[in-house]
Amino acid sequence: MRSLHYLYVVILSILFVSITGRTKVFAQDSKEDRPNILMIYVDDLDHKPFGFMGNKIIQTPNIDQLAGEGVVFSNAFAVTATCITSRGNLMIGRYAARTGIYFDQFDELTEQQVQMSYPAQLRKAGYHTGYVGKWHLGPVPEGVFDDDRRFSGQGRFWSEEEPPNKGVHLTDKLGNQAAEMIREAPDGKPFVLTIGFKAPHVQDGFHPVEPYPPSPATAVLYELDEIPAPPLSDSTFFNSQPELIRKSLGRVRWEYRLGPPESLNFQRSLRRYYRMVTGVDNQVGKMVDALRETGQLENTIIVLTGDHGMYLGDRGLAGKWLGHETSIRVPLIVRHPGVPESGRGTQREQMVLMLDFMPTFLDWAGLTPEDGVQGRSFAPIIKGQNPENWRTEFFYEHHSFPDRIPRSEGVRTERYKYLRYLDSEPLYEELYDLQSDPTEKNNLANDANYSELLKKMRGKWQQWREDVK
Template identity: 25%
Template sequence: MKEKNLKKLSAERPNVVFIIADDHRGEAIRAFGDETVQTPVLDSLVASGTACRNTHIFGGLTGAVCAPSRACVNTGIPIFRAMIGKDMMIREHSSVIRPDVRLMPQTMQGAGYLTHAIGKWHNDKASFARSFEGGDKLTFHGMSEHTKVPVYDYDLTGAYPKEQEYIERTFSTELFTSVAVEFIEDYREDRPFFLYVAYTAPHDPRTAPEPYASMYDKSDIPLPPNFMREHPFDTGDMAGRDEKLARWPRDEGEIREHIADYYAMISHLDAQIGRVVEALKAKGIYEDTLIVYTADHGLAVGQHGLMGKQNLYEHSVRIPLIFRGPGVPEGKQEHALASNIDIFPTVAGLCGVDLPEETEGISLCPIFAGEIDGVRGIVGSVYRDVQRMVTDGRWKLIRYYRSPETNTGTERIQLFDLRSDPWETQDLSAEPANAGIIERLASELASWMQASGDILQDKPVLPVTSLA
């Protein structure tokens, strides 16, 4: 089919390039005020689109937060109703999406889109098979070395047996980008496409190729204001894999090196996304394509004395979310509260696609249209059976539990004023003047837990000594 006809069809219902990164925390983009990291391509998408700066993940019930976060993004449903698996909290990887739940790519396919996947899925193969009618360089693993990536070719049967898996040596970010570019260049269908590109960067091992590996000098890397040598109490997950990536107590020089390597991975990823953008422009369909950029969760990398994402501080639960394309305002940074379960409804709304009845997320399209200021009064997040969080955008309450399963964790709360303390350095929970704020947030957290089907909804939100 002639490309001008493809462009016409795309203008009526836009093509979609949905990009999801692994471990990219919300503030680590230069356009968002980080003066160290270099992200010119993402900056350009922010300048020509809308960035939803206050988007939080729903959370996870195991240390592998990637899988439940991706399930929330692709179903628009809280993990307690989107996923299945006995004893989800204590299983190392709980990744199975319920078979009766319709996913974002599955819904787009039903609306006439050709759905094509590249890269990391990390949920079950059955949910993948019912969502995509094509794909390339597919991996169902949580992580790997970036130059030793176990991948599959697309399998029409949906089985993806182990014997069909093979190793690719091209650096993962470049590998996935190259096949995404090929898909765009070769596309000739008379229907719009939904291209899902799931990177494994900037997840460790943080081994960016040159010249990116040498882009950041660790001696020039500023430590974040909330750097700590040690976290002041047991969060319930102090000895997991991620926390062992740096020595205890945390050393300033070592943390600077980790941040430099993290930023190198992000800048390399940014450049590769630029190749996708250029392919869309060369095809003549850039202006008719909705580009979405997000991540499955954030990462501490030394903040609060932590290294991983197994916590509910902003660096771990707040993610980048950028929309650019038809129906999206240009040059807007939106600070309304959002959850990652809202991403699917927003994509559907921008594409004129009806949502499945079971979807629980809320479209951000009315905010884009200027009809309302926000869709949520609060957002919450969960981690295993040891942490729960709620924020109204200014005040944030984190509730910590002691796990009977692992005998880890601490019975306590933290309260932060994100307006005056965005780095969460001052716990205000002990100040008597804040008792009313704590009680209000505790009530909202309890209601949110019940509405979400939280497995801890019957546990008290406040520890008995919190207001003594």
Template identity: 30%
Template sequence: MKFRVVYVLLVAGLLNTACKSAGDQPITDAASAAKPNILIIHVDDLGYHDLSFTGSEIYQTPNIDRFAKEAVVFTNAYANYPRCVPSRYAMMTGGYPIKDGDVPDDGFEMNTVSDTKNYIKQIDASGYQTAYFGKWHLGGGANNPQGFGFDTSVAAGAAGSPMSYLYPINTPKGKGQPKKEPIPDVDALEQEGDYLTDLLTNQVLDYIKNRDTKQPFMAMLAFYAVHQPIEAKEADTQRNQAEIAAHDFGNLPEYIEEGTGRTKMRQDNAEYAAMVENMDANVGRILKLLDELDLDENTLVLLSSDHGGLSNDGTKKRQLATSNYPLRAGKGWLYEGGIKVPLFARWKTKLQPHTTDRLTLLMDVFPTLLDLTQSKTLETDGQSFLPALQGRESEANRMVYWHSPNARPANTGDTPSSAIRVGDYKLINWYKEGRFELYNLKQDPFEQTDLSKTMPDKVNELAQALNDWKANL
């Protein structure tokens, strides 16, 4: 099947410090190079295989596909958590999503991040105009994007998902929907017939067109798509219904049992497919504007997702959005389907398109940007992947961790677990159950062969390292 991804980070005018492309010599003195513009596009709940570039036979993503073919492609990129808030916190702060010695699902206070560890304030203080558009989900009030250091923000607040994607956006369309926070600003911006993903893109396009061209900008677009509610334009849904009806899924079952519930195995939700394709069209609109304004060659575009797609339910049966198959499980799980994300970086004049297997996490994004734009590091766990962009490093020898204590056995079928990866090996520990699973991801990327019984020494080695890390949370 074809699939899709989404989390785009556009960095316009990235420093000449970047990499050598055909005929270009890298400039090593960052201070003498022009400051890059930066545009980050972050897509919510988009699975690794939710792009036709990564294998989906259902979702058509021609704009992201073209972009990826011109990009550095990361094959070992991960979210720091299999759900929204901790993943976003890790990305924005360049570190593991830890608060008071644990990893909560929410409750992070962004305004308590010190200036010395705040990448946004560092970039803002170096002369950037900064703006944030869309899903924040990291608190309101003083914890909003402006409180964290962005100069301006649009449609960014405590809401984790919209009441509706369809006008009027802050009005639920279905019955019995849980009460949600309204999305700021949209009431004043929207017009009859608007669709939220289009509306957010319009704001970013206007910002780029009307920016102060004498200063570099850093803007972040965090789509609410493709998170639930699953709502799409009718024409897009009907087109996908016809395509799915004509598709041969072979012997692939619709669901398999996983944890306390089911894993969806088919990408057969026409309305979700329409949401993905609308998101891709809006990414295309942004790329087109960069081209029209002669910004595309001086723009680094980085695309990924905040975690795996929603493919699992639990004891409570629910409508599922997508399938991460052949990756195992999805959102909420520490299997690859829950944490593996697409990550692409394009900078036409400076980065030679290539594939890297460097082990990379979303917490590495802003350390990379700071390294690239200022040749500077902060004291966080994230590591710059600038060497991988430049083709100087195929894989970093590092040990990375996950801790998911707030499982949702009713909604996503998972139970409390932790994980560690080093090299090709990944160990998952369901610590309340006293159970381990060990996988060699190079040989078994779909986690079908548990090696824990045949490699007890490796289990003990990785379990000790994982427990040492957790003891110091």
């Protein structure tokens, strides 16, 4: 009977295509067999501050447990390190060079792009869809989300309506809403829920001394802890960088948010950043509890990642945007009930990009992405497989706010990285051997011994920038 049902679905899909002239995705399995998907998407989340990553200070027991029960991808990356663009990459699986979603140019999904997104496609395939928290991609037509609890813009951790000591901190509120959404999801159909935390993003416009206002639950954590200096945070290294970096927005924000690692302001800010991460961790625990209480934990794939990395004083900078590892690398944990006990708590080394989430979610639902999607499903990798011709390099681009952030593009391979600052005169390039220099301290672009490699990486960049359009 199952094979007849599948044949029936195929015939209907073919008829639909012949009548409408449009290619549609269709389910390969019954709705009852398809897993729930819980996507936890965290803003400005550095890939290092977790207990499972070896951080001895921060408390992240719930995220650590996810890592211990799931699969950790050690080479996951944003292809543009800025909030809006990375969210566009996530939702529709395409580079900004193809979609036009740049922060200061086109910062909203078009209606057509919304219909390309994984929530819209999964809803058409019978999923219950929900969104909680920071969206940052403009209006959404009615019906894309069955349970819509998005907010526009940056949001505020505290507000006039929710002041400290009287209201509920935004992080706690989003966790409560997420747990409620899980409990209220209808029976008889799978769900895909996306939880967009604002934390640990700073509170824009907040007093510089307190850019990371914590919730009461975490307000006294880490007060006596000394946060170690991040890589290349010394003034000597920073002063060796070109003026376009020394005067960029990353340095401007460093001045008032961080300062030198030994300064009171740096220690205060990083302790509070850690508190924000722990606040998110508390909400992860709430969501897992809700899944367990409703009997859905073992039919739900939990994904936790961030929109990009962060300079937390690394290289004398704050923020993100540029193409160095600390800015583009993201944490990625997948707790998949189908992974056997022997595969839990393991790592995967393959390169996974922000573009890959959308086709992966469709794959889990038994759907096939339409033409034009530039990401690939990493579902087989979670199972321990090594898909044929999996990528060994990718393209990076950042074009937004060129008056404050130098526009850059580049190529990152398994061993080398090439970055090119498009508006620099004379041209400024960076070339790193990540195998021998993982912190990207030694720029080899002007080293005659690497002239052939530089030429090769320039060629890759030229080819890539055409291919991604």
